[in-house]
Amino acid sequence: MDKKHIKPTMKEDITKLFSEVRKLILSARKAVVQSVNTLQVITNFEIGRRIVEHEQQGSKRAEYGTALVNNLSKKLSKEFGRGFSRSNLEYMRKFYLIYQNRISQISQMPSGKSINNQKLRKVSGKSKTIQDAEIWQTASAEFKNPIFPLSWSQYIFLLSIKDNDVRSFYEIESADNGWTLPELIRQFNTGLYERLALSRDKKAIKELAQKGQIVKRPEDLLKEPYVLEFLGLEENTKYSESDLESAIIDKLEHFLLELGKGFLFEARQKRFTFDEDHFFVDMVFYNRLLRCYVLIDLKIGKLSHQDLGQMQMYVNYFDRYEKTNDENPTVGIILCQKNKEAVVEITLPKDANIHAKEYKLYLPSKGELKKKLLEWTKNAN
Numbered sequence: 001m002d003k004k005h006i007k008p009t010m011k012e013d014i015t016k017l018f019s020e021v022r023k024l025i026l027s028a029r030k031a032v033v034q035s036v037n038t039l040q041v042i043t044n045f046e047i048g049r050r051i052v053e054h055e056q057q058g059s060k061r062a063e064y065g066t067a068l069v070n071n072l073s074k075k076l077s078k079e080f081g082r083g084f085s086r087s088n089l090e091y092m093r094k095f096y097l098i099y100q101n102r103i104s105q106i107s108q109m110p111s112g113k114s115i116n117n118q119k120l121r122k123v124s125g126k127s128k129t130i131q132d133a134e135i136w137q138t139a140s141a142e143f144k145n146p147i148f149p150l151s152w153s154q155y156i157f158l159l160s161i162k163d164n165d166v167r168s169f170y171e172i173e174s175a176d177n178g179w180t181l182p183e184l185i186r187q188f189n190t191g192l193y194e195r196l197a198l199s200r201d202k203k204a205i206k207e208l209a210q211k212g213q214i215v216k217r218p219e220d221l222l223k224e225p226y227v228l229e230f231l232g233l234e235e236n237t238k239y240s241e242s243d244l245e246s247a248i249i250d251k252l253e254h255f256l257l258e259l260g261k262g263f264l265f266e267a268r269q270k271r272f273t274f275d276e277d278h279f280f281v282d283m284v285f286y287n288r289l290l291r292c293y294v295l296i297d298l299k300i301g302k303l304s305h306q307d308l309g310q311m312q313m314y315v316n317y318f319d320r321y322e323k324t325n326d327e328n329p330t331v332g333i334i335l336c337q338k339n340k341e342a343v344v345e346i347t348l349p350k351d352a353n354i355h356a357k358e359y360k361l362y363l364p365s366k367g368e369l370k371k372k373l374l375e376w377t378k379n380a381n
Contacts, residue, residue, distance in 0.1 A: 195226075
C-alpha cells in the first residue's frame with residue numbers, strides 16, 4: 001500500500017488517541033486535586049473541633065485557649081512542618097465554630113432521606129478517631145455533592161465574611177460555578193450578592209443565601225449595576241461605544257463571568273435587514289438555562305427613549321424571525337452609564353422583556369451597595 005495513503009490515517013489516529021488520553025489524564029488529575037482538597041478541609045474541620053472541645057473541657061479563661069493553641073502549634077510544626085502556625089490553627093477553630101452545623105448533614109441527606117444506618121452502625125463500636133474518619137467517608141459517598149465543596153484557601157476567605165447569608169451565597173456560587181479563589185474574591189469585591197439582591201424581592205433575596213442564584217426567569221439574570229473594571233477603561237476618559245464593545249470582546253471570558261450563569265456568546269454587530277435598511281445588534285448571547293436569546297446594546301451616557309425603542313425593535317425581530325417555537329421570548333438588556341427609570345417606565349409596556357441597567361468601570365463601594373440594599377428592603381416592607 002502506498003505510504004502516502006497511510007500517513008494521513010496514522011496522523012488522524014494519533015491525534016484522536018492523544019485527545020482521548022489527554023482528557024483522561026486531566027480528568028484524573030482534577031479528581032485527585034478535588035479529593036485532596038476535600039480531605040484537607042475535613043481534616044482541618046476535625047482539628048478545629050478538637051481544639052474547641054479541649055477548650056471547653058479546660059479553664060474558661062481566655063489565656064487558657066491562647067496557650068493551648070500556641071503549644072499545639074509548636075508541637076505540630078516541629079513534627080509536620082509548615083501549615084500549623086498559630087494563625088492557621090485559629091482559622092481551623094473558627095472554621096469549626098462557623099460550620100459545625102454541617103455535622104448534622106452526616107445523618108440527614110439533602111433530600112430528607114437518612115444515610116444508610118447500617119453503614120453507620122458498623123463504625124459505632126470503634127474508637128472515636130476511626131469512627132469520625134469512616135463516618136466522613138460514608139457521608140461523602142452518600143451525598144451527591146461534598147459536604148465541604150471548596151478548597152481550604154477559599155474557606156479561609158469565606159471566614160472573613162461576617163454575614164451568614166452572604167457567606168452561604170458565595171460558598172454555593174463558588175461550588176456551582178467552579179470559581180477559583182481569585183474569581184471568588186473578585187465576585188465578592190464587586191458586591192455580587194448585593195447587586196443580585198437589588199434586582200429581587202425580599203423572598204428571592206433569602207433564596208440567594210439558601211440556594212444561590214437560581215435562573216428561572218429573565219429577571220433572575222439581572223444585576224444592579226454591572227461591574228466592568230476588568231476592561232481597564234478609565235471612567236473619566238473619553239471612549240466610544242465601539243471602544244467599549246471592543247474592550248468587552250477582548251475580555252469576553254471575564255464578561256461572560258460577569259453576566260452570570262448559562263450565557264453563550266453568538267455574535268458581535270449582528271446584522272439584520274428589512275425594508276432595505278440594515279440594523280446592527282451590538283452583542284448577541286444565548287442563555288441555555290432560560291433557552292432564549294439575550295441581546296445587549298451598549299450606550300455611552302444617559303439612557304434615552306430612542307434607545308429603548310431601538311431595543312424593542314431588535315427584540316421583536318429576533319422573536320419573529322430568529323427564535324424557534326420551542327424557545328422562550330428574547331430578552332433585551334441595555335447597558336448604560338446612567339439609567340433613567342422614569343423614561344423606562346413611560347416608554348415601555350409593563351410586560352416588556354427589556355431591561356436597562358447601569359454599568360461601572362470601577363469596583364463599587366460595598367458599603368454603598370449594602371446601604372442601598374438596606375434602603376430598598378425597608379421601602380419594600
